[in-house]
Amino acid sequence: MEQRVSLVTLGVSDLRRAKAFYEQLGWRGQEVEETVFFQAGGQALVLWDRSKLAADAGVVAGPPGEFSGVVLAHNVRSTEEVDELIGSAVAAGGAVTKPAAATFYGGYAGCFADPDGHLWEIAHNPGFPLADDGALLLPDFGDAAPPLG
Amino acid sequence: MEQRVSLVTLGVSDLRRAKAFYEQLGWRGQEVEETVFFQAGGQALVLWDRSKLAADAGVVAGPPGEFSGVVLAHNVRSTEEVDELIGSAVAAGGAVTKPAAATFYGGYAGCFADPDGHLWEIAHNPGFPLADDGALLLPDFGDAAPPLG
Numbered sequence: 001m002e003q004r005v006s007l008v009t010l011g012v013s014d015l016r017r018a019k020a021f022y023e024q025l026g027w028r029g030q031e032v033e034e035t036v037f038f039q040a041g042g043q044a045l046v047l048w049d050r051s052k053l054a055a056d057a058g059v060v061a062g063p064p065g066e067f068s069g070v071v072l073a074h075n076v077r078s079t080e081e082v083d084e085l086i087g088s089a090v091a092a093g094g095a096v097t098k099p100a101a102a103t104f105y106g107g108y109a110g111c112f113a114d115p116d117g118h119l120w121e122i123a124h125n126p127g128f129p130l131a132d133d134g135a136l137l138l139p140d141f142g143d144a145a146p147p148l149g
Numbered sequence: 150m151e152q153r154v155s156l157v158t159l160g161v162s163d164l165r166r167a168k169a170f171y172e173q174l175g176w177r178g179q180e181v182e183e184t185v186f187f188q189a190g191g192q193a194l195v196l197w198d199r200s201k202l203a204a205d206a207g208v209v210a211g212p213p214g215e216f217s218g219v220v221l222a223h224n225v226r227s228t229e230e231v232d233e234l235i236g237s238a239v240a241a242g243g244a245v246t247k248p249a250a251a252t253f254y255g256g257y258a259g260c261f262a263d264p265d266g267h268l269w270e271i272a273h274n275p276g277f278p279l280a281d282d283g284a285l286l287l288p289d290f291g292d293a294a295p296p297l298g
Contacts, residue, residue, distance in 0.1 A: 006222045039287050040154055043192070059262075066208065069159065069199055096207075098206055
């Protein structure tokens with residue numbers, strides 16, 4: 001299995017609302033068959049009806065829990081961008097779940113929930129370099145990283 | 150906001166078990182401070198304690214729901230690879246939630262849950278080309294895609 005994620009699909013209860021939220025943040029995508037596809041680097045971020053997504057994956061949709069267990073992070077190049085982006089998310093209808101603040105690893109980050117509760121962390125992490133195209137390249141953690149196994 | 154996801158962090162209840170699952174699928178990463186980081190294309194897939202992840206995002210962890218509302222997809226280049234990979238996932242301790250079968254869009258896909266219930270779809274979708282490095286490039290849906298807005 002190659003180490004990559006081709007698509008991240010977020011189940012949503014109101015596709016119009018979800019699409020409008022991401023569009024207000026500047027994302028541009030394509031809608032086909034009541035599904036919105038955004039090119040996001042080398043993968044696609046997809047918005048699709050939550051019940052259909054559950055059925056397609058062969059699981060019971062059930063009511064959303066308090067925490068999905070998944071957090072998406074969007075890293076930026078400065079602390080100012082963190083504040084700006086969280087401000088934009090709030091203006092677009094997102095809810096701050098954690099105000100931006102300095103982090104233990106020497107960065108600066110905050111979190112918001114999109115209209116369906118999907119969590120995004122917006123972070124400036126000087127230890128995780130971003131390529132010109134925005135790709136995140138993990139550093140070699142070296143001695144801080146014990147052998148896996 | 151640039152259209153990209155820097156990290157996808159999966160909350161897990163047993164980091165050893167989760168790490169072993171992805172390692173058995175061939176993933177190689179680095180562990181630091183009880184967090185496992187896998188380089189995955191231009192982003193990182195991260196495994197971290199579910200309660201810590203919730204706290205870090207400023208939300209209540211609560212019990213996992215029946216469906217997280219998020220599905221990760223891993224697209225491959227052939228139907229055979231779909232079967233092989235789902236077989237490997239089962240051997241590693243995953244649970245098939247949807248057996249691989251032909252899809253309405255002319256592809257072939259199946260889904261499994263990792264040991265924490267995180268859902269993966271393994272798909273061969275001839276309509277979504279993969280670059281040599283595995284990056285997924287959305288096609289132009291053209292007339293099938295109504296104007297956004």
